[in-house]
């Protein structure tokens with residue numbers, strides 16, 4: 001990490017910032033330092049324009065339409081699927097299912113793969129750092145099916161150990177479902193190793209990619225995962241759109257999720273035939289504008305390039321980590337070797353909620369709370385943390401402003 | 415520093431946050447309840463000794479932000495010696511004070527509670543300020559659990 005601090009990054013941050021209209025806002029008369037990208041990222045003008053253009057020039061329902069606009073909309077929607085396929089390097093469009101986001105993607109797997117493949121006495125393996133969306137669907141399934149949720153513990157630095165994974169996997173394990181990058185700790189998990197271990201036991205793996213996709217290139221074939229999830233809104237795309245990638249063979253053998261229009265080939269009261277992939281999992285009118293916006297966001301990320309984004313973020317991570325540690329009584333939660341640009345911290349005697357309100361009035365937006373990872377809070381014996389999460393449009397100056405605001409909080413609370 | 419922040423974190427509030435009054439579990443009580451704000455994880459437990467409709471003693475325990483702790487501390491000070499009816503009326507007045515811009519935070523009317531008027535500029539913090547009061551109300555009404563959501 002420290003050798004990254006000397007890297008001059010290839011990013012033109014000023015140019016990038018000018019692509020994001022919202023960054024021009026002046027909350028409380030100050031420049032906006034938006035450091036809450038882990039919750040949701042801001043949208044570049046090209047994404048906003050793509051959604052706008054869709055509604056102005058293409059809006060229609062997709063598939064089965066015979067008129068001018070419907071053909072336009074269908075082409076744009078399926079074109080977006082191809083963009084996503086290329087972005088994740090899936091083998092075919094059949095492997096790309098549009099969903100609302102990571103939460104819906106994981107629920108889809110729990111309700112289809114889970115209900116059909118996981119039964120009494122079986123086990124599902126997750127880690128202690130999962131987001132609630134990768135815990136609760138499995139708990140619901142366990143209650144219904146009599147299976148058990150097993151948990152890979154995390155260390156004081158916020159890391160899992162491969163030995164623990166090895167030990168917890170056994171012949172009853174039917175699925176490993178794990179986060180790639182932790183939203184509350186920033187930890188980048190050795191997911192490839194986890195996948196390899198699971199696969200050596202023929203166990204499929206779901207990777208929660210909500211936080212990894214914004215920070216690093218993900219090639220699902222190279223990773224070899226069976227399922228991968230994307231939340232569009234964390235990747236500079238619109239809210240309410242996301243992706244479930246699934247290996248074709250595994251998706252093919254899964255029962256459908258929602259029943260309704262578009263997911264069928266033919267319906268009759270004597271029996272219904274389901275549509276082919278990926279449509280089998282896309283019942284009802286989808287978020288067409290969202291998919292178009294998401295595809296545009298992916299093109300935008302590609303135009304900047306993950307290498308440059310990663311170098312810039314790692315520079316900010318190292319810089320902010322060092323500066324934050326100069327503050328009296330501040331402790332960083334999550335000190336893994338391999339981290340994304342997410343920094344959680346607590347301050348002695350000052351509740352995160354007070355920190356959040358204070359720095360907000362200095363124009364610095366951070367998130368405070370349990371970040372939907374209550375087991376992580378429990379592990380560290382804290383009710384909540386403050387979290388700064390950095391992305392391509394953030395700067396060292398913004399990190400300085402956070403540190404300055406925190407110094408003021410320290411002074412005020414004594 | 416931002417003026418509204420100064421209004422919110424007045425010295426009185428910072429002081430009660432650091433040195434909360436009536437903090438801890440009393441040896442005995444007649445009513446108690448647990449309050450929880452799921453949004454930020456604040457918890458407060460309020461203990462009351464009510465005799466003939468009068469709150470003779472009030473304590474609290476819990477963990478939370480400065481606003482919720484100061485609010486519980488000042489509340490337990492203020493309701494001691496008040497009738498249950500008076501305490502409920504105070505809660506109503508307090509609630510208006512922390513949400514309604516049009517109300518003058520007159521010290522003659524609100525006493526120590528007036529320092530919480532700054533909360534109205536921070537809608538996300540209203541629940542922090544009112545948690546202890548909701549919990550007191552729950553204790554009086556014998557509902558043992560309350561959440562602010």
Ligand SMILES: Cc1ncc(COP(=O)(O)O)c(C=O)c1O
Nearest residue numbers: 101102103131133183210211231
């Ligand atoms: C690691 C992780 N998983 C899952 C989710 C849920 O994503 P969404 O709310 O987009 O469904 C989030 C979002 O906060 C997350 O950070």
